[in-house]
Amino acid sequence: MNRILIVGAGVAGLLTAYKLSDSYNVNIVESKRDVRERAEYASGILSENASSYIKAIADIKHLDILKKVILHTRKETATIEFSYPKAYVFDRRELVYKLYEKVKNKADIKLGYRVDPKELRYLSKDYDLIIGADGFNSTVAYSFRLPSIERYLLTYKMELNADIKDNTAHIYLDNINERGFIGWSLSYSNVIELGYGINKSLSRPSSYYKHWILEKLSYYGLDKDSNRSEHASVIPYIPRRITGYKNIALIGDAAGQVKLYTGGGIAYIERCIELLYESVKRYFSNGIDMSYYDRLWKSRLRYDLLMNRLLSYAYMHLDESIFSLILKGINNKYINRMIVRYADMDSISLSIRNMLLRRSTGQ
């Protein structure tokens, strides 16, 4: 049977293994001893589609339902309220662990094993295919000299104890006199999550952004003593220039498969796994190398990737007053109704198509 090595047992590695292990001999190596470690560095918001996909694989219960998004600048707010659940909040530690439990019966997983570049090049002789699901700083990409990801956000996320439940995600475009800042807050099961992302080119110390956090804490009537945890991380938002060649392919954060407008990666991972599967089949049956996969997913997601580029441009170049104008537009009754009716959380291009075809996403 054809042998595949997957590096990384995060969501991307586990979902890929789940998909491929029925047809191939799949081995996974993961540097953490427990897949739950550092899982909470990210949030657990999944669109309806992505959560049904995950729930069909593993029995995972959501913590909360999101029905409302409030966009803020300092001068303006715009509320988009759905009459049905638009997204669900999951416990990331539970999510990754339940996936791991499913996959460990189908694939050979070695935990607590960090491969280094030299070893990986050596291992590549023993495997027919190597899949890098090893995150933004991918060792697989580095080992095989794939270009690095050039655009990403540096993120900071804080969780606090609080008894607020409003089924709402808040997005802050109040870019504190500085472009390239975005903040969010979210409440679920006695927790408030506060976070922000800054463009990697902004190299100010984190204390610079402290006043934003303090402002939001006072908005919720909280102080820092209710803090449960803090995490710093990275969200790539423009894909790696090459994500597949010869017998190497990258998936998830390693490939830069994340939507900029929600920071969500899992919905993209779901879409790309199907395309990876199709490419792997061609690789083994017709000898078509993995550059096919690189072209395939980038062409299927081309409109979404274009939207990511446009948004990243807006995010870096527009200031708060322009965002305020956009929010005013969203408050327009007609536009607001269109968004509620046609918005697809996973794809702006699909939202536009829905709008043009008058295809409602509501229930």
Ligand SMILES: Cc1cc2nc3c(=O)[nH]c(=O)nc-3n(C[C@H](O)[C@H](O)[C@H](O)COP(=O)(O)OP(=O)(O)OC[C@H]3O[C@@H](n4cnc5c(N)ncnc54)[C@H](O)[C@@H]3O)c2cc1C
């Ligand atoms: C603040 C924040 C909030 C987010 N919120 C959401 C959200 O609400 N919804 C959503 O869908 N997405 C969200 N995302 C994005 C999402 O978390 C990622 O896109 C997704 O987790 C990527 O999964 P992955 O498996 O590709 O990478 P990772 O989760 O980074 O997994 C990579 C794995 O590879 C392992 N590894 C790395 N190098 C090696 C090596 N050399 N040898 C062995 N193992 C190795 C690591 O230990 C790790 O377990 C968020 C991200 C951030 C930072």
